[in-house]
Amino acid sequence: MTQAELGAKSGIPTSTISGYFAQRSTPSPGNVQRLADALNMPKSAIDPRFDDHLFEKQPGIEDLYKQLSPNRQQIVLHVAQEQLTEQRRQS
Structure with missing residues (x-):
């Protein structure tokens, strides 16, 4: 299905x-909801x-x-620090 077809089916503009x-x-x-219905x-x-069980399925990082x-x-802390550094560089 193209974006134009999805737009026509859902009533949401293609843009x-x-x-x-x-x-x-x-x-x-x-x-x-309109997309889901379409x-x-x-x-x-x-x-x-909209997943009522999203937080039940996954334990918190803590x-x-x-x-x-x-x-x-220590490994988890190191990886998290690297990810934060990379994120800040990309911002």
């Missing part, structure tokens, strides 16, 4: 859908904000970190 695919904007809850799928398949041995905690 708006293009922005979603290019990650220039995030669909409103109403547009998530694609005949649940909203959570399109946008994880919980995981506490279960690691001290050596492995």
